[in-house]
Amino acid sequence: MSSLPVIGAAMTLGELEVHRNWLFEKQRDLELQDFTTADVLNGDWTLLAERARKLLDGFEGRLGIHGPFWGFTIASNDPDIRAVVAKRLKQGLDVCAAIGATQMVAHSPYTTWSYNNLDNNKGEPERVVEHVHLTMRDAVKQAEDIGAVIVLENIEDIDQHVRVALADSFNSPAVAVSIDTGHAHYAHGSTGAPPVDYYVKAAGNRLQHVHLQDADGYADRHWALGEGNILWPSVFQALADLTSNPRLIVEIKDKSKIPASVEYLASLGLGQ
Template sequence: MSVPVIGAALALEDLRIYRDWIVEKQRDLELQSFVDAKVLMSDWADLAAAHKELLDGYTGRLGIHGPFWGFTLHSIDPEIRDVVRRRVAQGLDVCEALGATSMVLHSPYTTWDYNNIDNYANGRSSVIGNTHDTLAAAVKRAEDMGVTLVLENIEDINPADRRILAESFDSVAVKLSVDTGHAHYAHGSTGAPPVDYYIRHAGEMLGHVHLQDADGYADRHWALGQGTIRWHAVFAAIKATGADPRLILELRDKAGLPASMEYLAREGLGQ
């Protein structure tokens, strides 16, 4: 039985180490060198060129993690939304320079929202409306570029909220990302459903998965097998969606990549 090929999220220094492993099976690759505003505000042409040189011969699915530090997509402050629009546009500039076809953006939904969003008559529509105001131009540009913006769960407790937001764009350029460790944290610490439920809720809109293990208490980004996530349930849920998401190991310590792959191979879940 065929099992999925697993990729990884790497910054430049990590790509130098794992480049041959990535290219060997043309694994999904997510570059994480461009998340910082200081990088995006600088002349990053040399940094992009260094990535492109390492990726000579790579023909797999290339993406980046977009900017996220210090802001949310649904800020009530219109001047903050101006800044966020600029950061997202800079992320798309990077995609254009590298030939990347996916960019991860963080969900706007918070733990506070879960308990309080319906305290306000326009609570739900405000989140969706402000996010649309922030991303409208980026979504149109992503469509033209052939880039998919994937919305990753962060504090999300109800995975249905993020799907409703993604569907509201009615665009092929907006899909969902599930971060397994974030979902497991939310399950263990804030009463959210288990990780496989997040996958199943995403359904055919699942475009991307961050694979990381955790303990249900914090955002650990451990090697797979070191935490308490039920991986067989997760991969069964991925298969059941019928989607073909990018499967990305996102580990804090990249030295855990071989052990994670050994675990997946041993369990018959990935290669």
């Protein structure tokens, strides 16, 4: 990325109505977060999709969604659970097709417990990958068919490499890597993981999506940028070495502070 990156944001449709002018002025990337729950995906979400299309008339930025994640892992060893998760992923991709989204965020299966135990039982790392493939194989094919990419976001991941290897194992352009800066910083501060910039370096050009949130290394704060203690210059220096042009998405609790978060990055000469 040779020039200062244009920073996007994650929000719901209601919040999009508030920030629409800010989003459109630089055609910032957008991640919609209305389609994560079972009640929405099992209901008539087409009304939300129609609302999204109207609000985004004239939008030229890259559009994605946060996919479903509540209450499950993509690496369940129970085939009945895998069937439900596969259904949810399909529903999320159906939404992508309906609104023209080209990216869907899914959560990593790797936990703090698994970091210490993957090598405790023979063949366990391979079984995790197998279970993820059994869960996601139809979704990956669907994503390929509609021109979308499923990006795997770190949650509790301590090992910054294992999720990248999981994405690579699909050998598909429809599976790539996401990083959440606050999740990485939590893992660094609380569970001995490396700092955030190491996650960026490990992902390399497999990285296609970043959740930007600030934190204190203790919890998943989703604070506005500048309110925590993430070392943003090191993160953006690592990003500057990439050619994959990942979507840089501010994902914070207080959506009124989205513009201020980008202004903070601009004050550091890191983004616009």
